[in-house]
Amino acid sequence: MSHGYNAVGWTPFKKRFDRWMLAGIGLYLIVFVAVSVVAPPDGESFTPIQILIRATGTLAFLLLTFILCIGPLARLTDRFKPFLFNRRHLGVTTFLIGLAHAGLVLLWYHGFSDVNVFVSMFASNPRYDSLAGFPFEALGFIALLIMFVMAATSHDFWNANLGPGVWKMLHMGVYLAYALLVAHVALGAIQFEKHPAYLALLASGVVIVSLLHLYTALASSRIDGGKILNAGWIRVGATSDIPDGRALILQPTDAERIAVFRDGDRIAAISNVCRHQGGPLGEGRIIDGCVTCPWHGFQYQLEDGRSPAPFTEKISTYPTKIENGIVFVNPEPNAPGTEEAPSIIGAPA
Amino acid sequence: MSENDFFIGWADETPRAERRFFLGSGLGLLAGTVAVAGGLAFWQKSPGLGTWNQGAVREWTGVITGQPYAMLRTLDIDGTPKTALLSCLGKCGVAARVGSLEGQSVVVKGSLIQRGKHAMIAVADGMDWIAPSPAAQQVDLTFPDVEPVGPVTLAGEILDSKCWFGAMRPSEGKVHKACAALCIRGGLPPAFYAKTTSGESALMIMTDGGLAHGEALLPFVADPVQVSGQARRWGDLLLLDGPVSAITRL
Ligand code: HEM
Ligand code: FES
Numbered sequence: 001m002s003h004g005y006n007a008v009g010w011t012p013f014k015k016r017f018d019r020w021m022l023a024g025i026g027l028y029l030i031v032f033v034a035v036s037v038v039a040p041p042d043g044e045s046f047t048p049i050q051i052l053i054r055a056t057g058t059l060a061f062l063l064l065t066f067i068l069c070i071g072p073l074a075r076l077t078d079r080f081k082p083f084l085f086n087r088r089h090l091g092v093t094t095f096l097i098g099l100a101h102a103g104l105v106l107l108w109y110h111g112f113s114d115v116n117v118f119v120s121m122f123a124s125n126p127r128y129d130s131l132a133g134f135p136f137e138a139l140g141f142i143a144l145l146i147m148f149v150m151a152a153t154s155h156d157f158w159n160a161n162l163g164p165g166v167w168k169m170l171h172m173g174v175y176l177a178y179a180l181l182v183a184h185v186a187l188g189a190i191q192f193e194k195h196p197a198y199l200a201l202l203a204s205g206v207v208i209v210s211l212l213h214l215y216t217a218l219a220s221s222r223i224d225g226g227k228i229l230n231a232g233w234i235r236v237g238a239t240s241d242i243p244d245g246r247a248l249i250l251q252p253t254d255a256e257r258i259a260v261f262r263d264g265d266r267i268a269a270i271s272n273v274c275r276h277q278g279g280p281l282g283e284g285r286i287i288d289g290c291v292t293c294p295w296h297g298f299q300y301q302l303e304d305g306r307s308p309a310p311f312t313e314k315i316s317t318y319p320t321k322i323e324n325g326i327v328f329v330n331p332e333p334n335a336p337g338t339e340e341a342p343s344i345i346g347a348p349a
Numbered sequence: 350m351s352e353n354d355f356f357i358g359w360a361d362e363t364p365r366a367e368r369r370f371f372l373g374s375g376l377g378l379l380a381g382t383v384a385v386a387g388g389l390a391f392w393q394k395s396p397g398l399g400t401w402n403q404g405a406v407r408e409w410t411g412v413i414t415g416q417p418y419a420m421l422r423t424l425d426i427d428g429t430p431k432t433a434l435l436s437c438l439g440k441c442g443v444a445a446r447v448g449s450l451e452g453q454s455v456v457v458k459g460s461l462i463q464r465g466k467h468a469m470i471a472v473a474d475g476m477d478w479i480a481p482s483p484a485a486q487q488v489d490l491t492f493p494d495v496e497p498v499g500p501v502t503l504a505g506e507i508l509d510s511k512c513w514f515g516a517m518r519p520s521e522g523k524v525h526k527a528c529a530a531l532c533i534r535g536g537l538p539p540a541f542y543a544k545t546t547s548g549e550s551a552l553m554i555m556t557d558g559g560l561a562h563g564e565a566l567l568p569f570v571a572d573p574v575q576v577s578g579q580a581r582r583w584g585d586l587l588l589l590d591g592p593v594s595a596i597t598r599l
Contacts, residue, residue, distance in 0.1 A: 016371075024382050028383075028385075032389065032390045033390075035390035035391050036390045044398055045396060046393075047396075047517055050517065058386075059386075062385065108528075109525070109527055113439055113440040113441065125526050125568075133523075188524055189523075192525075194394070197388050197392045201385070201389070
């Protein structure tokens with residue numbers, strides 16, 4: 001490949017995933033519209049645009065809630081990892097549905113007047129000093145802006161060019177957007193729709209997202225602190241503690257996590273952080289002699305932390321040693337892509 | 350999960366165990382989708398009555414006024430006088446476009462927005478919508494005098510009449526606050542939807558000293574409020590007259 005980044009490309013799985021996603025979105029919109037048309041009492045009816053405003057608003061919120069659950073769920077069980085693989089399509093789609101919601105609101109509630117729609121959105125309800133009266137539209141607008149920046153930079157091109165650190169920080173903005181949207185709904189629709197289903201859905205979204213994140217944060221803080229022994233070496237464990245083709249993950253104090261892999265009788269340590277989107281490499285496997293990221297399948301060679309040609313990604317390697325069947329790793333990283341000979345199980349020390 | 354089941358997104362084949370899991374979770378998610386969409390749509394507050402067939406443009410004959418808001422006193426189908434409020438096609442009143450025809454017998458062209466006994470005529474832009482009435486009226490449609498009913502203190506919500514009559518459904522509460530404020534700012538008549546504890550309700554057109562309300566009313570629109578003022582009867586309309594200072598939030 002001649003370009004400086006490797007896009008996660010189209011695959012049969014991705015196409016199948018997208019078909020399911022579109023089916024779900026279509027089904028949601030159809031059911032919401034159909035029930036809204038049928039449900040009102042005799043003589044009453046919703047105006048069609050208002051049905052669409054609500055269908056798209058609720059759908060975008062539910063999708064975002066689901067997206068935020070994928071990360072922690074994939075940590076809890078490997079089976080959810082595949083959802084990570086296509087989170088980008090979900091994210092961009094969610095933004096587009098949110099955009100449709102906002103566009104319809106601006107057209108319907110703020111259009112048909114000689115006041116500019118954006119002026120109307122921010123000024124028609126002036127009660128910024130009140131909680132129950134707060135102009136919740138402004139919160140939705142800021143959230144939509146954040147989602148726009150994320151959707152626009154979601155392509156691997158930006159990831160490669162901004163660097164994973166900046167990119168990751170940018171995409172943490174999704175939590176701010178979600179908080180703003182929770183407030184958008186709590187100070188908006190919930191002030192009007194008094195049926196408990198609305199409050200229940202909002203509350204369960206918040207509770208599930210928070211609990212999942214809290215749980216996985218606690219679970220990963222339980223990863224070995226790693227005592228520094230003889231001259232900076234961290235004890236990893238017995239060679240037999242590392243399953244073949246897999247890794248143990250270490251958390252050195254104040255440094256990036258390290259994944260210590262075993263491939264047959266070779267032991268080698270690399271950074272746990274994937275150069276792509278920061279996926280946990282230590283939760284991946286060795287496939288065809290390469291460490292394979294569980295998120296989108298980027299690969300790295302054990303001996304130098306480089307992606308196999310023609311790819312050009314590089315991550316840090318770490319020196320390892322085996323003494324009396326115990327594996328040690330030196331937490332001082334080598335520069336990314338530096339060759340570091342694996343330790344061999346059973347080789348004379 | 351065995352070694353071979355490790356999922357690699359870019360691989361051509363998805364492992365068998367994964368496929369079964371996807372099929373299961375995919376179907377589960379679709380079922381959940383239907384349940385949530387159906388539930389949320391079903392439990393929406395009912396939208397309220399009201400209709401507006403924009404395509405059905407016709408003519409009404411009657412007496413027009415621009416004070417306090419643009420209105421036409423015309424004949425109902427049963428032959429009794431009826432007051433229809435007037436609006437432009439969008440979020441504006443047409444009081445300023447009554448001009449020299451104030452108090453005259455006119456023919457007005459527009460489409461009807463109707464909710465129960467409440468009516469509004471949405472008229473086209475330009476000057477094509479109104480013309481002096483050529484024929485003399487059999488029934489006198491001159492606006493009657495305003496009759497005092499008495500001082501009242503009422504709880505309820507300030508709405509914009511056009512949306513509530515049927516232009517938007519639903520048209521109440523927080524979600525519609527900005528739109529209602531935009532309508533009233535544009536000169537559409539504000540209405541007070543009073544609800545008594547015993548469940549009775551009344552819709553009253555709001556005035557301030559007999560004149561149209563100004564922008565000071567806007568922050569109170571769509572909030573639960575209490576208004577003290579004078580109730581008045583004007584033909585078939587109920588009016589609620591009082592200054593903004595007589596409005597308190599509940
Ligand atoms: C410029 C941005 C936005 C504006 C002006 C806006 C405005 C509104 C308005 C006026 C309502 C009440 C609609 C009604 O009930 O008739 C509403 C509701 C809602 N909005 Fe937004 N919104 C924006 C962005 C978003 C985004 C990005 C999302 C989610 C991703 C969202 C999610 C919702 C939800 C879940 C509701 C409650 C359901 C409903 O009543 O429609 N909004 N929004
Ligand atoms: S994070 Fe995407 S492949 Fe590792």
